Amino acid sequence: MSSRSVLQTTSALVLITLMLTGAAPTGPGSHSASLCSCRQGRAWEEVHNWVYWLDGPDLERIGSSNFNLAVIDYSSDGTEAGEFSLEEIETLKHATCERRVVSYLSIGEAEDYRWYWRPEWKPGDPDWIVQENPDWPGNYRVKYWDPEWQAIIFAYLDRIIAAGFEGVYLDIVEAYQFPYAQGHEQDMVDFVIAIADYGRAHSPTGQGLGVFPQNGEELGAMHPEYLAVLNGIGKEETYYRAMGWPLPWRERLFTEALLDNFKDAGYSGLILTVDYTLRRRQVSRAYRRAAVKGYVEYCSHVNLDRMIIYPGHEPICE
Numbered sequence: 001m002s003s004r005s006v007l008q009t010t011s012a013l014v015l016i017t018l019m020l021t022g023a024a025p026t027g028p029g030s031h032s033a034s035l036c037s038c039r040q041g042r043a044w045e046e047v048h049n050w051v052y053w054l055d056g057p058d059l060e061r062i063g064s065s066n067f068n069l070a071v072i073d074y075s076s077d078g079t080e081a082g083e084f085s086l087e088e089i090e091t092l093k094h095a096t097c098e099r100r101v102v103s104y105l106s107i108g109e110a111e112d113y114r115w116y117w118r119p120e121w122k123p124g125d126p127d128w129i130v131q132e133n134p135d136w137p138g139n140y141r142v143k144y145w146d147p148e149w150q151a152i153i154f155a156y157l158d159r160i161i162a163a164g165f166e167g168v169y170l171d172i173v174e175a176y177q178f179p180y181a182q183g184h185e186q187d188m189v190d191f192v193i194a195i196a197d198y199g200r201a202h203s204p205t206g207q208g209l210g211v212f213p214q215n216g217e218e219l220g221a222m223h224p225e226y227l228a229v230l231n232g233i234g235k236e237e238t239y240y241r242a243m244g245w246p247l248p249w250r251e252r253l254f255t256e257a258l259l260d261n262f263k264d265a266g267y268s269g270l271i272l273t274v275d276y277t278l279r280r281r282q283v284s285r286a287y288r289r290a291a292v293k294g295y296v297e298y299c300s301h302v303n304l305d306r307m308i309i310y311p312g313h314e315p316i317c318e
Helices: 003-021 059-063 084-096 148-160 173-177 186-200 249-264 280-293
Strands: 050-053 069-072 100-106 109-111 127-134 138-144 167-171 210-213 232-236 270-275 296-299
Touching: 003 050, 050 270, 050 296, 059 084, 069 296, 084 100, 100 148, 100 210, 109 148, 148 186, 186 210, 186 249, 232 249, 249 270, 249 280, 270 280, 280 296
Parallel strands: 050 069, 069 100, 100 167, 167 210, 210 232, 232 270, 270 296
Antiparallel strands: 109 138, 127 138
C-alpha cells in the first residue's frame, strides 16, 4: 500500500473512532454544509485581487470592498466563540462584489487559542507537540504526520466547510524543512493531498473547493501529485521581507521560477503573493512585478490586522 493510502486509511479510522466516542467536534451548523443551497460565485480563474486579513477580520468592511477574494480566519478572534456563521460567510461572498472566501488553517503548528487545545497540553505531552515557536508564543510545532494531529485538522476542516468557506489556505506547510521533521517531506505532500481529497468529498462545492498552501513552493518542483490537487499557492515575502528589505534579485528570480510551477496546478493555477511593506514605492513595485508574472499581489502589515487599499491599486470588481 502506498504512503498516501496508508495516510488516508489511518486518518479515516481515527475520524471514525473520534465520532463514535463523541470526541470529533462537528462545528456550528454541522449539517448546514450538506443542506446548503449556496449558489456558486466567481470562478477561481477570475480572481484578480485579494485581501488577507487574519487578526480581527471585519466582514462588513471586506464586504463593502471590491476584492475578488478574501482570505480570513474562520473566527473573528480565533476562538470557538468567535466562529463566523454560515449566514455571515454567505453574505460576505455576495456583498457588493461576488467573491471567494477562503479560511486560514495552520497545519504545521497547533495554536493554544483554538477550539481543539486542551489546558494540560505542553511540548511532549501529547507526543506530537514538539516545541513552542519562539517567534509566535502560543503556537507549537507539531509532528504533522501523527494521526491524532491529522484527525484534529480534518475536524477543523469540517467546521470551516460548515461555515460556508469555499477553500482553505494552509499555513506552515514548510514545516517539513524544520530539523525535527527531516525525512518527512513526503508526509507533508501526502497530508495536503489528503486534506484536498477530504475537503472536496465533504464540501457542497465539491471539486470547486479551493486548496492553497502558503509557502513551501519547493514542493511544486518535485511532486507533480502535489500540484495536481491544488488551486495554486500563496507566497509570503516574494519581493520584500517583513521589514521592507528587498529580496536580492537572484533570490527573487529563483522564487519566481518555483512559483511558476504552480501555474500548472490542477485546479486553476492562481498564485497569490503577499509582501509585508507599507512603503508606497515598494508597494507599487511589488504590484507591478507580480502583474508581469501573472501573480495576484497584496501588500499589508505583517500582523495582518487590517485591510489596506493603496491609491493606484484599488481592487476592481471585474
